[in-house]
Amino acid sequence: MRKVTAGLFHSVDGVVSDPFKFQFDSFDAELGQGLSRMMETVDTVVLGRVSYEEWAGYWPTASADEDFAGFINPVEKFVASKTLADPLEWQNSTVMDAPLEDFVAGLKAREGGEIAVCGSISITRQLLFAGLLDELTLMTHPVVAGTGRRLFGDGDPLTRLVLADQSRTSKGNVLSTYKRLD
Template sequence: MRKVTAGLFHSVDGVVSDPNLWQFDSFDDELGMGLDRMIKSVDTVVLGRVSYQEWAGYWPTASVDEDFAGFINPVEKHVASRSLTEPLEWENSHLIEGSLEEFVGGLKERDGGEIAVCGSISVVRQLLFAGLLDSLTLMTHPVVAGRGRRLFETDDPITRLSLQDQYRTSKGNVISTYGLLGE
């Protein structure tokens, strides 16, 4: 069975949105190498509408970070949206029809590499609480962002996690990977 993974840049105070506003100079070579290892095992990406629209407007013509652009542009992308319609403009992008949980459950049963949820805070939450997310990696930067969207909300259910891996980079980022307890 294929794994479904997610990784989010994260501030000490829990903000996961708009890391470009608070990452500053803490993105280091070790963090980059970890992301490179991750994308080597991924052949399918799941995105929410907001992340899809932001990324589709940037990555197809991006001149920086050619390694990530070389990964994200050709990879198979599935988009969870109630408002977008086919055909989607970004290459290899397709709308998810029906339930996100049923679709991702079906993807897990197919042959292939890892399935990565990229960005897409609400999709990460939905798949985690549905028991479909095999690992959640939080790349915590040594900064208090103050404002921004957090991954978890005050009315989320209590959900027990297990620490699968953790390491610290030279610039003080702490990369922690969690799975559901008992997985």
């Protein structure tokens, strides 16, 4: 069975939205290498509508020399949306033809590499709480962002996790990978 992973940039105070506002001075070579290792095993990406629209407006025209552009543009992408319809403009992008949890469960049962949830906070949360997210990596930058959307909030279900891996970079970023404790 394929593994579903998610990785989010994260501030010390838990903000995961708009990381470009707080990560610029702490992104280092080790963090880039960690992201490259993650991209090597992924052959399918899951996005929410908002992330799709933001990324489809930027990455297709980004320099092919940028590591992430070389990964995200050609990779197979599935978009969870009730308002978008196929055909989508961004190459290799398709709207999911079933509810998110059913669709991802079907992807997991297929042959292939890892499935990564990219940049989609609500998708990450839904898959984690549904038991479909196998690993969650938080790349915590040494900064208090102050404002922004957090991954978790009041009213979330009690969900036990186990720390599967952790490393620290030279600029003080901490990469923590968690698995569900079922």
